[in-house]
Amino acid sequence: MSPNRAVSGVGRAAAQLSGVQLKVQAARLGQAVPSLAAAYEQALARWLGDPVLRLAGRPIITECYRSPERQDELYKQGRSKPGPVVTYKRGGESKHNTLPAPALDVAFLLPDGEVSWSGLLLSKFARLMKAADARVHWGGDWPGFKDRPHFEV
Ligand SMILES: [Zn+2]
Numbered sequence: 001m002s003p004n005r006a007v008s009g010v011g012r013a014a015a016q017l018s019g020v021q022l023k024v025q026a027a028r029l030g031q032a033v034p035s036l037a038a039a040y041e042q043a044l045a046r047w048l049g050d051p052v053l054r055l056a057g058r059p060i061i062t063e064c065y066r067s068p069e070r071q072d073e074l075y076k077q078g079r080s081k082p083g084p085v086v087t088y089k090r091g092g093e094s095k096h097n098t099l100p101a102p103a104l105d106v107a108f109l110l111p112d113g114e115v116s117w118s119g120l121l122l123s124k125f126a127r128l129m130k131a132a133d134a135r136v137h138w139g140g141d142w143p144g145f146k147d148r149p150h151f152e153v
Pocket residue numbers: 096103104105147149150151
């Protein structure tokens with residue numbers, strides 16, 4: 001997808017979450033520490049209030065709290081298991097591993113039903129997250145390994 005198509009959304013309807021999906025989103029948001037949850041809610045409201053961004057995709061929390069066991073499984077990816085390296089943290093080392101969690105991961109539901117981790121959309125969402133609360137750090141700003149879906153306080 002070209003960057004222009006990612007933000008234009010011409011001729012498309014905005015992606016809508018089902019009732020079940022909305023409940024899942026609320027449950028994941030409920031796992032976040034209050035300051036991060038508030039920043040996400042504000043950034044989401046700004047995003048959905050922008051007619052261009054709204055058509056580009058619907059922000060979704062893909063993960064907030066992550067058990068240390070699941071963290072260990074993710075750590076194996078790209079090492080003892082196939083796939084790209086997605087984390088440098090072992091179980092218990094990630095900010096995702098405490099509850100409430102000071103970290104959450106974001107993706108976008110596109111109008112065609114696909115889930116996107118577009119760096120362009122994530123950078124736009126990161127701007128809204130940081131504007132909502134200056135304590136929010138975006139993984140895309142990290143030196144070295146960029147974790148663009150990742151936000152933390
Ligand atoms: Zn993360």
